Amino acid sequence: MAEEPETRAPAVRVRGLWKRFGTQAAVAGIDLDLPAGKFIGLVGPNGAGKTTTLSMVTGLLRPDKGTVEVVGHDVWSDPAEVKARIGVLPEGLRLFERLSGRELLSYTGRLRGLPGAEVDKRATQLLDVLDLAGSQHKLVVDYSTGMRKKIGLAAALLHNPEILFLDEPFEGVDPVSAQTIRGVLERYTHSGATVVFSSHVMELVESLCDWVAVMAAGRIRAQGTLAHVRGEAPSLQNAFLELVGAQSRDTGHSLDWLGGGPR
């Protein structure tokens, strides 16, 4: 199927990216061209290399080999330019636990060089939209998993980045909060910004994303528009299982002791 012609420069351009941990290649020489202004899903099974890839793309982990450009700037030779343009919600989000949600946003906004009054205005709006206004004076250490994701998202959005990278943003989030996060992200991409997020949840990716990259065992198995990656398969889930070679996997026949029979 023909891809739509892309007029804007890619949001992310990755060439020959490698990362090894000991003898294992977590990311094995990948190339990626992520278009600007799209809602992009990076999908793959556990251990595929999604977090390692996102960490290298956002300047959190140094690659062994390869290059990453974000909106035309090299992540490793031009880090300040890149970091000013991106927002990141990393995996295993580390936050300043002894600050309240409101203080965390004030601190983040000032680190980003925003004027105090603007930080206050944006923080109030984000806390409100993300349904955290009632907990804004609570310490982050006392936040639930979903609240931590939401305050992390608010901190990542505060400086109005061009690209937002989110590692499993919906994990541990209840359906109401997920809907709220989804609304914020949809509004953000409709204004021309780019979202790149990792997930295992195919239904979610299928309903949110217009562009998908499928990763397995450290390699990119497919990338392109949702329709292109789905191909003839009835759903993204089916296409994904085929791409990662999971269709024929033993689904537990060897566990003949499990369930009925003697205990």
Ligand SMILES: Nc1ncnc2c1ncn2[C@@H]1O[C@H](COP(=O)(O)OP(=O)(O)OP(=O)(O)O)[C@@H](O)[C@H]1O
């Ligand atoms: N710091 C590390 N030290 C050693 N091995 C690592 C490290 N980080 C990742 N790995 C290994 O690299 C591989 C890719 O891990 P990664 O976390 O990138 O996968 P993932 O696709 O994000 O997985 P998941 O969906 O389970 O979070 C895994 O086999 C993992 O064990």
